[in-house]
Amino acid sequence: MAEPSLDPTALLRTGRETLRLEREALCALEERLDESFVRACELLLACRGRIVVSGMGKSGIIGKKIAATLASTGSPALFLHPAEGSHGDLGMLTREDLLLALSNSGETAELLAILPVVKRLAVPLIALTGRPDSTLAQRADVHLDCAVAREACPLNLAPTASTTASLAMGDALAMALLEARGFSAEDFALSHPGGALGKRLLLRVDDLMRRGEQLPKVRIGTLLHDVILEMSGKGMGMTTVLDQEGHLLGIFTDGDLRRAISACPDLWELPIDHFYHPKPLCIAADALAAEAVAQMEAHQVSVLLVCGPDSELLGAISMHDLLRAGVA
Numbered sequence: 001m002a003e004p005s006l007d008p009t010a011l012l013r014t015g016r017e018t019l020r021l022e023r024e025a026l027c028a029l030e031e032r033l034d035e036s037f038v039r040a041c042e043l044l045l046a047c048r049g050r051i052v053v054s055g056m057g058k059s060g061i062i063g064k065k066i067a068a069t070l071a072s073t074g075s076p077a078l079f080l081h082p083a084e085g086s087h088g089d090l091g092m093l094t095r096e097d098l099l100l101a102l103s104n105s106g107e108t109a110e111l112l113a114i115l116p117v118v119k120r121l122a123v124p125l126i127a128l129t130g131r132p133d134s135t136l137a138q139r140a141d142v143h144l145d146c147a148v149a150r151e152a153c154p155l156n157l158a159p160t161a162s163t164t165a166s167l168a169m170g171d172a173l174a175m176a177l178l179e180a181r182g183f184s185a186e187d188f189a190l191s192h193p194g195g196a197l198g199k200r201l202l203l204r205v206d207d208l209m210r211r212g213e214q215l216p217k218v219r220i221g222t223l224l225h226d227v228i229l230e231m232s233g234k235g236m237g238m239t240t241v242l243d244q245e246g247h248l249l250g251i252f253t254d255g256d257l258r259r260a261i262s263a264c265p266d267l268w269e270l271p272i273d274h275f276y277h278p279k280p281l282c283i284a285a286d287a288l289a290a291e292a293v294a295q296m297e298a299h300q301v302s303v304l305l306v307c308g309p310d311s312e313l314l315g316a317i318s319m320h321d322l323l324r325a326g327v328a
Contacts, residue, residue, distance in 0.1 A: 014154065017152070018152040018160065019152075021150065021151075021152040021160075021161050022152050022160065022161050022164045024149070025148040025149065025152075025161040025162075025164060025165050026164065026165065026168055028148070028149070029146065029165050029168060029169065032145055033172070036142055036143060036144055036145075037144060037172070037173075037176075039142045040126050040142045040144055040173060041173065041176050041177060041180065043098060043124045043126060043141065043142060044075065044098060044100075044126070044173065044177055045177060045180055045181070047075075047096070047097065047098040047124070048096045049076075049094050049095075049096030049097035049098070050076045050077055050078055050096075050097050050098075051067070051070055051075055051076065051077040051078075051097070051098050051100055052077070052078055052079075052080050052092070052093055052097050052098065052099050052100065052123075053066050053067040053070070053077060053078070053079050053080070053100045053101075053102070054079070054080045054081070054082045054085065054099060054100070054101050054102070054111060054114075055082070055101065055102035055103060055108070055111070056081075056082055056083065056103070056108050056110050056111065057159075058159040058163050059102040059103055059104060059108070059159075059163070059166065060079075060081065060082075060102070061163075062102060062163050062166045062167050062170065063079055063100075063102045063170075064079045065167060065170070066100070066102075066166075066167070066170030066171075066173075066174070067079040069170065069171060069174045070170075070173075070174050070177070073174050073175070073177070073178040073183055074177065074178055074181045074183040075174065075177050075178075075181075078092070080092060080093065080099075082101075082108070082110035082111045082113070082114055083110045085110075085114045086110065086113050086114060090114055090117055093117070093118070093121065093123060094121070095121050095122060095123065097123055098123060098124045098125075098126065099118050099123050099124070099125050099126070100126045100128070100170075101125060101126070101127050101128070101136060101140070102127075102128045102129075102166055103127070103128075103129050103134075103136050104129060104130040104131075104146070104159065104162045104163075104166070105129070105130070105131060105134060106127065106129035106130070106131045106133075106134020106135060106136040106137045107131075107134055107135055107136065108136070111136060112135055112136065115136075115139055119139075124141050124142075125139065125140045125141050125142075126140060126141065126142045126143075126144065127139075127140035127142070127143050127144070128144045128146050128166050128169055128170070129143065129144075129145070129146060129147075130145075130146055130147040130148065130162055130165075131147065132145055132147075144169055146162065146165040146166050146169050147162075147165075148161040148162050148165050149161075152164075203288070203289040203290075203325060203327055204285070204286055204287060204288055204289060205283055205284065205285050205286070205287045205288070205289055205291075205292050205304075205306055205317055206285040206286060206306075207289065207325075208289055208317055208321045208322065208325050208327075209285065209306045209314070209315035209316060209317040209321070210234075210236065210315050210316050210317065210318075210321070211306075211314065211315035212315075214234065214315075215234070215240065215313075215315055215316055216230050216231055216233075216234035216236055216238065216239035216240060216316075217230070217239060217240050217242055217313075218230050218239050218240070218241055218242070218252075218272060219241075219242055219243070219244060220241060220242065220243055220244065220249060220271070220272065220273055221271045221272070221273060222271060222272050223268070223269055223270065223271055223272075224257075224260070224267055224268055224269075224270055224271070224272060224275070225268045225269070227239060227252060227272050228257065231252075231254070231257075236303055236316060236318050237253060237254045237302060237303060237318070238251055238252060238253040238254065238303050238316075239251070239252050240280075240305060240313055240316065241272055241276040242313070246313075247311075247312070247313075248280075248305070248307065248311060248312070248313040249276065249278060250276040250277045250278040250279065250280055251276060251277050251280035251303075251305060252272060252275055252276040252277070253277075253303070256275055256276070256277065257275075260275050280305050281295065281299055281301060281304050281305065282304065282305045282306065282307040282311070283295060283304045283305070283306055283307075283317070284306070284307070284308075284309075285306050285308070285314050285315070289317075289322055289325065289327040290327055292304055292317055292322060292327075293319075293322055293327055296319055296322075302318055302319040302320075303316055303317070303318045303319070304316065304317055
C-alpha cells in the first residue's frame with residue numbers, strides 16, 4: 001500500500017465526488033419507485049407478526065438499521081443473521097412474519113440457503129437487490145430495485161452508493177408505513193422513553209413536582225424572619241402562602257424579598273401579609289412537563305404552583321426540577 005496523500009485539494013475532490021455519486025444514485029432510485037413499492041407496503045401492512053430483516057456483510061449492517069427504524073416507528077421488526085439462521089436462529093421466523101432480505105448481488109449464498117424454509121412456512125418475501133434478474137429477486141414476492149450505476153468507491157468495489165440506496169429504500173418503506181398507520185409523535189415517544197422527545201411527551205407535572213414536606217409553606221401572619229427560614233430550608237426560591245385553614249392565598253419569592261428589603265429595610269418583624277402575590281401562576285398536575293417549561297419561559301418565572309380544579313394546592317415545580325429531568 002502506498003503512502004497516504006494529504007493533498008487537501010484531492011481530499012475535497014474525492015469527498016465531493018463521493019457525495020455526488022451517492023446523490024445521483026438516490027435520484028435514480030426515486031425515479032424508479034413504482035407499483036412494486038406499493039405492493040411491498042401492502043405486504044408489510046398486512047403482516048400480523050414481525051418484519052424479519054436479513055442480510056450479510058454491509059447489507060446486514062444496513063439491515064440492522066432498517067429493522068431498528070421500522071421497530072421505532074410502529075412496525076415490529078428484528079434482524080436475523082442469515083448465516084446464524086441456518087444454524088438454529090431461523091426458529092425465530094414464524095408463519096405470521098415477513099422476510100425483508102437485502103443483497104446487492106441477489107446471490108448471497110447464506111440468504112439463498114434459508115429460502116426453502118421461508119417458502120415452506122409461506123412467509124412473504126420482499127427483496128432489495130441491485131439485480132432484478134438475480135436468484136433472490138426472482139424468488140421474492142416483491143422485488144425492489146436498488147441498483148446503482150456505480151459505487152462511489154474510486155475502485156468501484158467498496159459498497160457505498162449501493163448501501164446508501166438500500167438504506168434509503170428502507171427509510172422510504174418505514175416512513176410510508178408510519179404514515180399509513182397514523183403513527184403519531186406520542187406513539188414515537190412510547191418507544192423512546194429515554195430520549196428528549198419521550199421525556200417531553202410522556203413526563204407530566206405530577207411526575208416531577210415537589211409535594212408534602214418538600215413544598216415550602218407558611219401561614220398568613222408569619223413573620224418575614226420565619227418566612228426566610230422556610231424558603232432557605234426548602235430551596236425553591238419561594239414559598240407558598242396559606243390561610244389558617246390551609247387554602248392557597250399566594251406566593252412569595254426571592255425577588256419579592258429583595259424588593260421588600262429595598263422598600264423597607266427594617267422589615268424582619270413584619271408579617272408576610274404585606275408582601276406576597278395573591279394570584280400566583282398555577283399549572284395542573286396532569287399537564288405535560290413541557291407545558292410547564294413553556295409557561296415558565298412565557299412568564300419569565302422559575303417556579304409554578306401545582307393546583308387542583310378547585311385551586312387547592314397540590315405541589316410546586318421549578319425549572320431546576322425540569323432541567324434535572326431533561327425536559328427543559
